[in-house]
Amino acid sequence: MNNEQDKNRQHDIKTLRKTLSDIFALSKPYRIRFYLATAAVLVASAIWLTVPLGLRELLDAVFEAGDSSLLNLLAIGLFGLFILRALFSFAGNYHLEWVGERVITDLRKKLYRHLHRLGFRFYADRRLGEITSRLTNDVGSIRTALTDSLPQMFTITFSLIGSVGLMVVLNWRLSIVIFLTVPLITIATRYFGQKIRSLSRSIQDDLAESTAVAEDALGAIRLVKAFVREEYETGRYSEAVEKLFGTARRKVVLTQLFWSGVGVMFMSTLVIIFWYGGKEVLAGRLTAGDLVAFIIYALNISRSVSQTSRLYAALNTAAGATERIFELLGEVPEIKDAPDARELVDAEGEIRLDAVSFSYEENCPVLKDISFLVGAGETVALVGPSGAGKSTLLNLIPRFYDPQQGTISLDGTDIRNYKVKTLREQISLVPQEVHLFGTSVKENIRYGRLKATDDEVKDAARAANAHEFIMAMPEKYDSLIGEKGVKLSGGQRQRLAIARAILKDPAILLLDEATSSLDSESEAQVQDALERLMKNRTTFVIAHRLSTVQNADRILVMDEGRIVESGTHGELINRDGLYSHLYALQFRDLDEAEGLF
Incomplete structure (x- = not known):
């Protein structure tokens, strides 16, 4: 058991050292400022x-020499020391804080940039609230360590060593009392520090969990209210934060026990110093000034050790956060440019899939040996039952995922040989669930091409049948549309998404159920806009409403990850296969629905 505890202790010390090294390394670009500030x-x-030496001389001047002029001179000197110390302290602490804030700003930017480089598989395995917690709470813990704990570590260490040295010079016998106390505090620090660090890591995990729960519910507030689940979601969040409270309470108990114990030990030490020091003064081996200076140094050591315990707790908290941050930064982007990847400019739009197979999880294939060729400017519809792999196939074209087997080529070149950025610049996606930002109409459309002029934004809106309803809004193109476009109807959101795609002017267009959730009038307007968008572009259309894909140049019918039929609408209807069956089933259901009215 002791061997196991020793191993854990050594591991914790090693990890803490690495954490300090990692945190300190972040300040490397600003090391000159950091060193000068530390100095x-x-x-x-x-x-x-x-200062205590000055006070010793001042007291001895009064009680022993009785020299008032020396007393005045020493008092003025002490005032000068205080002012000088304040100037150096201000300059040093200001620049240390500056370095800390600068490093944390850089870290936040680096982490956020890295998050955007990670692929869809990474986000599929994690909750958004947990990632947000890393970006806010964990980085905040590192900030505390960098701007408060590390600077204090230098000053505390220097002050502790200096105070001990001067105490020995003043009276080595009295110093032994302090030296007997320090080992006890060191043992307590190591014992409590290990447990505090473990609890600090648990607190960060619990905080991330509570953030994820809140973000899940608030991000789906319509669904929550529609199902009257406010109390349920409140209960979930309450349960998560109560768990956080329980862990935090245990940490507080341990921390306060530690600080209280250290305080008792030092106060007891001070009582012994008063008693023994008084005897030394009476015996003539120590002056009153020496005793006062000694007590001040003892108090300084007490304060330093107390701060060390707090510092140790803060650094242990930062250690857990740092591990999580660097763990996140260590995530390797699944989709990245090949070393010799080249720019893709003005793609024609010919797409070829050759024996493509893909799975999200091992031994669970979603696509199986898919092969087909789509000519530039051709419109291809993907139809089939839910779960057939249609959306997954679309996700492979802009390299949201890479297939485990086979190749996808654009204009005769494997898409993995293009730079990802330039490949995706040639592709636009209009999904069923449109994501709009909580900014203005203009900014949401301009997301398709950030440098577009206002006139180009309006032209795109007109082509998407969106200009009329935008002009009817209070602030027109400057109107705020609410979080995720909550102030707009489904058809209006879709038309803004189409306007955004038109403004991007892609060579390849991916339409994933773009009209499935709309009423007939909205669908007609959106369909009209889509036809303008699809003109002269290679287009993939996923639709469950088979009436919307009848005019496609070709229809690929998918089932269980394979293409089971291919042809035009007329050809497939006459084959009496899966497409014909789906078509008959859909229109039978439609006839039955109409018969109810």
Whole structure:
């Protein structure tokens, strides 16, 4: 058991050292400023260490020499020391804080940029609230360590060593009392520090979980209210934060026990110093000034050790956060450019899939040996039962995922040989669930091409049959549409998405159930806009309403990850296969629905 505890302790110390090294490495670009600031803080600490010596001389001047002129001179000197210390302390701490805030800003930017480089598979395995917690809470813990804990570590260490050294010079016998206390505090620090660190990591995990629960519910607030699940979601969040509270409470208990124990030990030590020091003064081996200086150094050591315990707790908290941040930064993007990848400019739009197979999880294939060729400017519809693999196939074209087997080519070149950025610039996606930002109409359309002029934005809106309803809004193109476009109807959101795609002007268009959730009037307007968008572009259309794909140049029928039929609408109807069966079933259901009215 002891061997196991020793191993855990050594592992914790090793991890903490690595954490300090990782945090310190973040400040490398600003090391000159950091070193100068540290030097200024150390000078301020050194000045502070001379203050008790000045007080000793001042007291001895009064009680022993009775020299009022020396008393005045020493008082003025002490005032000067305080001012000088304040100047160095201000300069040092300001620049240390500056370095800390600058490093954290850089870290936030680096982490956020890295999150955008990670692929869909990474996000499929994690909750958004957990990722958000990394970006906010964990980075905040590192900020505390960098701007508060690390600078304090230098000053505390310097002050502790200086105070011990000067105490030994003043009276080595009295110093032994302090030296007997320090090992006890060190043992307590190691014991409690290990447990505090473990709880700190648990707190960060619980905080991430509660954030994820809240974000899940608030992000689906319409669904929550529609199903009257406010109390249920409140209960879920309450349960998560109560768990967080329980862990935090245990940490508080341990932390306060530790600090209280350290306080008792030092106060007891001070009582012994008063008693023994008083005897030394009476015996003539120590002056009153020496005793006061000694007590001040003892208090300084007490304060330093107390701060060390707090510092150790803060660094242990930062250690857990740092592990999680660097773990996230260590995630390798699944989709990345090949070393010799080239730019893709003005794609024609010919797409070829050759023996493509894909699975999200091992031994669970979603696509199986898919092969077909789509000519530039051709419109191809993908139809089939739910779960057939249609949306997955579309996700492979812009390289949201890469197939495990086979190749996908664009204009005769494997798409993995193009730079991902330039490949996706040639492709637009209009999904069933449109995502709009909580900004203005204009900004949402301009997302398709950030440098587009206002006139180009309006032209795209007209082509998408969106200009009329936009002009009817209070602020027209500057109108705010609410989170995820909550102020707009489904048809209006779809038309803004189409306008965004038109503005991007892609060579390849992916339409994933773009009209399935709309009423007949909205569908007619959206369909009209889509026909303009599809003109002269290679287009893939997924639709469950088979009436919307009848005019496609070719229809690919999918079932269980395979293409089981291919042809035009007329050809497939006459084959009496899966497509014919789906078509007959859909229109039978439609006839039955109409018969109810």
